[in-house]
Amino acid sequence: MSKGIISKDEDYSQWFNDLVIKADLAEHSAVRGCMVIKPYGYSIWEKMQAALDQMFKDTGHSNAYFPLFIPKSFFSKEASHVDGFAKECAVVTHYRLKNDGNGNIIVDEDAKLEEELIVRPTSETIIWNTYRGWIQSYRDLPLLINQWANVVRWEMRTRLFLRTTEFLWQEGHTAHATAEEAIAETEQMLNVYADFAENWLALPVIKGRKTANERFAGALDTYCIEALMQDGKALQAGTSHFLGQNFAKAFDVKFANKEGKLDFVWATSWGVSTRLMGALVMAHSDDAGLVLPPKLAPTQVVIVPIFRSDEELAQISEYVTALTKELKAKNIRVKYDNRDTQRPGFKFAEYELKGIPLRVAIGGRDLANGTVELARRDTKTKETVQQAGLADVIDNLLVEIQANIYQKALNFRNENTREANSYEEFKKMLDDTPGFISAHWDGTPETEERIKQETKATIRCIPLDNKLEAGTCILSGKPSIQRVLFARAY
């Protein structure tokens, strides 16, 4: 176990907190519920952004930016939307401070805003108000826009990365001429998220739809990807919404179709957030620290020299310079840690904590033998390998590590996905063997709500690849046409 990190078996949530802090990803700020994302954490987020951004552009989307503030009146235009967000909005009421004469800075009551501004919890309203001016004809469609932004949701309880008051995300907002096209877009972006989760985060996800209860405020249908964390709790990793014509109607966004008739536009929105950082940590890491998938690791290979004298270091450095050049030619992100202020053992522990996928150690012994010591973070194994052809070995290993981390997470999820056929069995599983539970449900919000009240488990999704299967609801005993996926969730 690493210094200052509690074992994840002993206290999972404390382990997560320790890890985020010790690995230097983020820290609590002076502002309630808001975190400072530190350089190392932010560099991982930037890797995620870069990959996602490219995927959005490859599917025809463009980035734009809309205001942080939204006039309060916009919110009341879509009834279920305001219901969903009203309780967690930060509101700007004044635009000036003043000195009260006693050395205190106070809000200047004379500077009250005519209409209060809401700090965006999500941007549907301001964006659809803007789209009204951008769309007149079917020729203006589809409109495919994404924005990278921060949003604020005044949550009661916050946790680093998983639920902070302010968080970073991207939100896509698209407009289409037909429902079919909007639904296809919703599904396409869900697939982009699943692709990203599996191929970059090395995180297997279940694609599915939310029940009416769990649907986004203002959506007709909410699709999601659900992942399983190492403590057996589910985490919603991304959502994609089919908004129908709700926002078009609320903001009067009409277009002339090919027949010259006016119709309301069909909408989607979709987003992933810095919560993915939490998913990344919780899915793969261990008691020694982070385990980063090579594709997202800011540094993929760290080289640690072991030396007794300046002369020895100079000899090692000469070899490392050549190796580094080779690795960089293969687009491998490599760091040479030749600090003489820390000893090798300290560096080993530090890079394990930070999740660097591969470590190369090289000392006098290796120089004599033409070898290096190569250590994998994911398996914690190390071996002595020949210097000749090392760059290729490393290149291949990074691919293997990415695949291994994914496979490990997939095995874990498979081992912790179970079928329950009675309510007793269901409750026992939740307590004894947490994970996904596939069970029959009668399709009513009442049953869903009662299960949630009694067990804290929610329906994570109705998987898209579900097979229809007649059965009886575990709670009500009423007929059911399919199993749905339950879990306790973050």
Next chain:
RNA sequence: CGGGAUGUAGCGUAGCCCGGUAUCGCGCCACAUUUGGGAUGUGGAGGCCGCAGGUUCGAAUCCUGCCAUCCCGACCA
């Protein structure tokens, strides 16, 4: 917002019941010896004891108020 707890050096803590300006460890700085898994020794620096009042000759300690954080609920990307 309800229930519980905690605020003492960068971090973790002792002292509080029973008032007398603060203990220990990690980390930090200097030097020496070290360097293949978180080094050792010697010396050193670092504190408005969460904030504001009150009691007292004297408050980290007692009293009141406030603020913040954490844990458990309801809410949630």
